Amino acid sequence: MEVRIRYRWTFEKATLYRGEGGLYVLFDNSQSAIAERQFIPWYYKDECLDS
Numbered sequence: 001m002e003v004r005i006r007y008r009w010t011f012e013k014a015t016l017y018r019g020e021g022g023l024y025v026l027f028d029n030s031q032s033a034i035a036e037r038q039f040i041p042w043y044y045k046d047e048c049l050d051s
Contacts, residue, residue: 001049003027003042005034016042 002011003025013028025040041051 001042001044003040005031005038005040011043014042 001014001016003014004011012031015026015028017024017026025042039051041048043049
């Protein structure tokens with residue numbers, strides 16, 4: 001899956017996990033400036049699946 005943290009940022013590959021406290025995103029590459037509980041939409045190709 002691909003996600004982007006902010007509008008117009010490049011898409012980054014990541015994996016979505018479900019845990020006891022909610023959903024978690026694990027990026028393939030390190031990211032910076034992400035706030036706790038930040039809204040992150042995820043995409044498959046050009047389609048936004050959810051967020």
